[in-house]
Amino acid sequence: MPRTPLFDPTDPAFLENPYPVYARLRREDPWHRSPFGFVVASRFRDIDTVLRDRRFGKSFKGPKANGHDPDLGNMAIFRSIGQWMLESNPPDHTRRRACFTKFFTAKRVEAMRPRIQTIVCELLDGLAPRGEMDVIADFAQLLPFRVITDMIGVPRQDQPELFKIARFIGRLSDPVPLDRAELAQIDADFRRVADYFHGLIGIRRRQPGDDLVSHIAATALEQQLSIDEMVGNLVLLFVAGHETSTNLIGNALIALARNPDQWNLLRSEPGLMKRAVIECLRYDNSIQIASRTAQADVMLGDIQIAEGQDVLLLLGSANRDPAMYAEPDRLDVTRSGDQMLSFGGGIHFCLGAQLSRIEVECALDALLHRLPDFRLDDPLQPVWRPSVVFRGPARLPATWTL
Numbered sequence: 244m245p246r247t248p249l250f251d252p253t254d255p256a257f258l259e260n261p262y263p264v265y266a267r268l269r270r271e272d273p274w275h276r277s278p279f280g281f282v283v284a285s286r287f288r289d290i291d292t293v294l295r296d297r298r299f300g301k302s303f304k305g306p307k308a309n310g311h312d313p314d315l316g317n318m319a320i321f322r323s324i325g326q327w328m329l330e331s332n333p334p335d336h337t338r339r340r341a342c343f344t345k346f347f348t349a350k351r352v353e354a355m356r357p358r359i360q361t362i363v364c365e366l367l368d369g370l371a372p373r374g375e376m377d378v379i380a381d382f383a384q385l386l387p388f389r390v391i392t393d394m395i396g397v398p399r400q401d402q403p404e405l406f407k408i409a410r411f412i413g414r415l416s417d418p419v420p421l422d423r424a425e426l427a428q429i430d431a432d433f434r435r436v437a438d439y440f441h442g443l444i445g446i447r448r449r450q451p452g453d454d455l456v457s458h459i460a461a462t463a464l465e466q467q468l469s470i471d472e473m474v475g476n477l478v479l480l481f482v483a484g485h486e487t488s489t490n491l492i493g494n495a496l497i498a499l500a501r502n503p504d505q506w507n508l509l510r511s512e513p514g515l516m517k518r519a520v521i522e523c524l525r526y527d528n529s530i531q532i533a534s535r536t537a538q539a540d541v542m543l544g545d546i547q548i549a550e551g552q553d554v555l556l557l558l559g560s561a562n563r564d565p566a567m568y569a570e571p572d573r574l575d576v577t578r579s580g581d582q583m584l585s586f587g588g589g590i591h592f593c594l595g596a597q598l599s600r601i602e603v604e605c606a607l608d609a610l611l612h613r614l615p616d617f618r619l620d621d622p623l624q625p626v627w628r629p630s631v632v633f634r635g636p637a638r639l640p641a642t643w644t645l
């Protein structure tokens with residue numbers, strides 16, 4: 244009988260619940276050489292080491308990475324992704340990221356909390372009288388989308404048009420094969436967003452405001468950032484800034500609904516919220532995998548990784564490693580310590596880590612206290628999005644009494 248592969252990202256059961264597979268990998272084959280061609284690392288210490296080791300870097304492969312025809316590399320979207328900080332190595336990475344970091348200082352992001360609370364209130368004012376919603380479509384997608392588009396400086400009247408085409412990157416990274424027509428549609432969506440940001444940069448150069456586009460437009464010259472790099476990295480922020488937080492709100496609500504004692508504890512002790520969000524990030528993160536490529540032959544202990552070898556880093560597995568956490572499969576909103584790899588590590592550490600934590604804190608806080616008997620219809624069997632990288636429910640129906 245053929246042996247079931249230890250790691251099969253195309254298996255629907257894996258999408259539903261990857262954690263038993265992670266546990267087996269950590270136990271039986273922590274540096275798994277997959278028949279799919281990559282090495283899969285699953286232990287916290289190993290993943291943390293690779294993330295910080297400069298001998299591993301990014302190697303954006305364009306359409307080939309998703310199994311698409313290499314000649315599609317000329318599509319605008321693939322040319323642009325190659326310029327994202329997320330996909331670049333120093334010195335380009337350093338130069339591209341430097342332009343944006345000033346806008347994400349701890350002080351500046353914390354100062355956004357009241358604005359985020361206002362957006363949450365506005366959304367719930369509209370939803371509360373209904374007594375039911377799809378948490379994802381009606382709430383969790385809109386909140387981070389508004390936050391990031393406000394931060395970038397997209398005027399409110401332009402936001403609905405952008406929202407319609409906002410999810411293109413998520414579709415691109417799904418393992419479900421896309422045909423040429425779908426790819427062409429995604430490329431067209433990307434070009435509309437990129438053209439929009441291009442125009443906005445021009446407007447903010449003439450009429451600067453206190454927003455990210457104005458800041459980038461003003462500092463790009465001294466940072467030697469080209470217009471394509473500016474636009475590409477704005478698109479990255481636009482995409483990274485909402486998809487991930489949307490999914491985390493969904494995952495956190497599912498985890499808490501499956502552990503009602505933790506939900507009740509959080510309701511009775513609101514001071515636990517910060518810890519609870521960190522625990523939800525650890526317990527079921529919305530980004531499950533990061534990847535790196537060895538830039539040279541590397542020995543890590545007795546493990547040899549050849550130059551050019553792609554390594555998948557199972558962040559979701561690192562976060563459940565029993566070598567790091569007592570009872571790692573238990574959700575515990577009182578857990579102390581904030582060590583987890585949900586936002587990656589090293590030079591690519593997530594630029595929006597603090598922002599997304601505040602978004603999720605505000606979202607959970609409002610749901611707990613404004614809709615006291617809020618409950619998910621089916622927390623045990625949600626429909627998961629068909630992606631091994633972006634983990635989150637596709638829909639999440641919920642009800643409450645008026």
Ligand code: HEM
Nearest residue numbers: 328329483484487488491533585586587591593594595599
């Ligand atoms: C729960 C929410 C989020 C999670 C779990 C998450 C996770 C991650 C991870 C794991 C990485 C590193 C990827 C790698 O090393 O290859 C990353 C990078 C990044 N994230 Fe996030 N993220 C979240 C929210 C956000 C938000 C809200 C923003 C923007 C406002 C953002 C912007 C970025 C950017 C720009 C990078 C690339 C940084 C670089 O390459 O230097 N993320 N994120």
